[in-house]
Amino acid sequence: MPEHHRHTVGPDERGDRIDKVLAKRNEEASRSQVQTWIKDELVFVNGEKVKSNYKCQSGDEITWEIPDAEPLELEPENIPLDILYEDSDVLVVNKPKGMVVHPAAGHGTGTLVNALLYHCKDLSGINGVIRPGIVHRIDKDTSGLLMVAKNDKAHVSLVDQLKAKTVKRSYQAIVHGEIGHDYGTIDAPLGRDPNDRQKMAVVDDGRHAVTHFEVIKRFENFTHIKCVLETGRTHQIRVHMKYIGHPLAGDPKYGPRKTLDMDGQALHAEVLGFEHPITNKWVEFQVDPPNDFIEQLNLLEKMS
Numbered sequence: 359m360p361e362h363h364r365h366t367v368g369p370d371e372r373g374d375r376i377d378k379v380l381a382k383r384n385e386e387a388s389r390s391q392v393q394t395w396i397k398d399e400l401v402f403v404n405g406e407k408v409k410s411n412y413k414c415q416s417g418d419e420i421t422w423e424i425p426d427a428e429p430l431e432l433e434p435e436n437i438p439l440d441i442l443y444e445d446s447d448v449l450v451v452n453k454p455k456g457m458v459v460h461p462a463a464g465h466g467t468g469t470l471v472n473a474l475l476y477h478c479k480d481l482s483g484i485n486g487v488i489r490p491g492i493v494h495r496i497d498k499d500t501s502g503l504l505m506v507a508k509n510d511k512a513h514v515s516l517v518d519q520l521k522a523k524t525v526k527r528s529y530q531a532i533v534h535g536e537i538g539h540d541y542g543t544i545d546a547p548l549g550r551d552p553n554d555r556q557k558m559a560v561v562d563d564g565r566h567a568v569t570h571f572e573v574i575k576r577f578e579n580f581t582h583i584k585c586v587l588e589t590g591r592t593h594q595i596r597v598h599m600k601y602i603g604h605p606l607a608g609d610p611k612y613g614p615r616k617t618l619d620m621d622g623q624a625l626h627a628e629v630l631g632f633e634h635p636i637t638n639k640w641v642e643f644q645v646d647p648p649n650d651f652i653e654q655l656n657l658l659e660k661m662s
Contacts, residue, residue, distance in 0.1 A: 456621075624654060
């Protein structure tokens with residue numbers, strides 16, 4: 359079923375194009391996708407059809423419909439998985455760096471979902487055919503722990519725990535610069551970067567996002583840190599650390615050009631803890647960073 363949405367234009371959006379306003383309110387959609395919705399007459403302002411260049415007025419009632427995704431034929435693939443825990447309800451996997459979590463445009467195969475479908479036939483269907491069992495995500499080049507729901511009851515419980523901020527998620531990261539203080543908290547709202555729709559940024563009307571960090575060790579021009587997520591927004595740690603002037607090493611999207619040779623950001627989901635959705639017992643898992651992360655720490659140690 360298509361999703362139906364409604365939004366009342368605020369004074370701060372007066373004069374903005376309709377496609378810009380809707381793109382900001384749909385994190386998963388690009389501006390060109392929004393323009394397609396408008397062209398397909400899925401968007402109305404005060405009950406009337408509009409064009410993509412319509413300038414919004416304060417008080418306008420925008421209603422729009424997000425069409426169902428085109429069904430993908432997902433192929434189970436015999437890809438090795440590092441599974442830390444599995445029962446009939448949940449599965450905890452250590453995702454390798456370089457693996458996409460679920461299929462999307464340009465990534466129809468080789469994803470964690472393709473591997474999971476081969477490994478087990480029972481995954482929750484709440485997120486639809488493209489994301490079976492997927493409760494939360496980590497970026498392609500972020501390694502580490504993910505929980506997967508094997509039935510809908512487990513899925514609902516895990517999502518509720520994420521919303522209630524009771525899931526324990528801590529990461530290791532290597533960032534540029536030497537952080538002077540041992541502990542810190544970044545509380546800054548995140549949304550689509552208005553200047554680049556492929557990026558997230560700290561924006562005034564973004565979604566609430568909080569990251570806590572702690573210094574593990576300082577090196578010359580770099581710092582090894584632990585980050586604890588209070589919320590789990592897209593690219594949260596990567597954007598928050600850039601925001602305070604310490605972008606992640608190796609990050610091609612948010613970091614400087616001159617960086618460590620990491621082939622992607624130095625970020626690893628090290629600890630994952632949650633209440634088991636059926637037994638209600640607390641379960642917690644820990645996995646060390648991958649070899650490329652450890653090798654960079656060893657190099658920094660030698661250079662400092």
